[in-house]
Amino acid sequence: MVAGVFAGGINAAVGSGTLISFPVLLAVGLPPVVANVSNSLGLVPGSVAGAIGYRKELAGQRRRLWRLGFSSVLGGVTGALLLLVLPPEAFETIVPILIALAVVLVILQPWIARKLRARQGEAPRRDGPALLISAGLCGVYGGYFGASQGVLLVAIMGILMDENLQRVNAVKNVYVAVVNLVAGIVFIFVAEVAWIAVLALAVGAAIGGLIGAKIGRKLPPHVLRGAIVVVGVVAILQLLL
Template sequence: MTVWEALGVVLAGVFAGGINTVVGSGTLVTFPVLLAVGYPPVVANVSNSLGLVPGSVTGAIGYRHELAGQRGRLLRMGTASLIGGLVGAVLLLVLPPSAFEAIVPVLIVVALVLVVAQPWLARKLGERQSEVHVHGGVGLLFAVFATGIYGGYFGAAQGVLLLAIMGILMDESLQRINGIKNVLAAIVNLASGIVFIFVAEVAWLAVALIAVGAVIGGLIGAKVGRRLSPTVLRGVIVVVGIAAIVQLLA
């Protein structure tokens, strides 16, 4: 890797760390860059997952005020994400990439529709239930587990999926949900990364370069994301999601 290539990987990490903290889909920036500098797909995916962990952690720290009072939720959903991330990592090692690639754009489209319709859907669900479940119930835990599997396998737009399902199934503000999303994404990336360390080839230089950029991006993303109104944040989610779909199809 040349000096310019290394700088490009760091800058990709900055952008990915920032966009992951605000919305998600940072993998769609760093993964192609690692491929462009010569890493094989599986090595790039493994190294990318590990490199983005510090950025997710700094993003979560940046949202610490929004996370206040949500310890119980984090323990429940964090456990589901942890198990899901481990399962997804194992699937990456035993299944062909085509097993998930075909469904990724569809998942993102569904997530974007859910994010846009979230206020209406949440209101309708509240009208049908005597009391909206403040923690989302068993259905949310299963959805978080399933998203963790996807995140451990590839991870592109897992943040968009998490924001969509939590926004509909949980009675909470979008910014506080975003704080939870950052923690869950960090858990999934760390869980899958630990598996990869022991059983897959890791490009540690790429991990270090992405990590440096992602930490910076996570701090910037937290400062920007926390100032966005729910309407603007939904708009950002949709724009990023559409860009992710276009890149995946291309």
């Protein structure tokens, strides 16, 4: 449960809580696939709690959430199925590269956003096909493993959405909750689930999600961006080592 508190809190504030909870499940003796499946289900309440904590930042984004929700469902189901049919090596190689790219994008996001705004004029950017496709691909990754899914999402949405970082982070929490939930539903029917581990993670993650949202909402944009970058770098090192 303690791992769930930390994972849920980190997920709500910045993302990458899986890098805490997943190794703990492995340490207690769960096989990798069972640990991954149980982790996806167990962290859903944490993302839901994080979204509730960010409800003020979610105001006015209902239409966006419905559109991105469709992408998240498709991506999450696809990623869950890939986990069951592909060898682990297929994604192990590219995961650190994806996270490194996300870290770079998070750092460059303000500069890229300014360039896009200058090219398109001062009119707000719409949630076009690029956002939906990118979000769908993040959902595939999240359904398969999910470590640093939040970092990837914040990086992409921060560039493609005309919103401040806190509102982007709020959308991220909802999206991650949906991806983990739909992937978890697939896993319930076709894979082994360690329900005791799921319950312990769920209780801890729900508590951590509320705490993480409370902390994350108070962070200035540059501090939040720095925290995301630090978490992303730690994720890369952990996966490589």
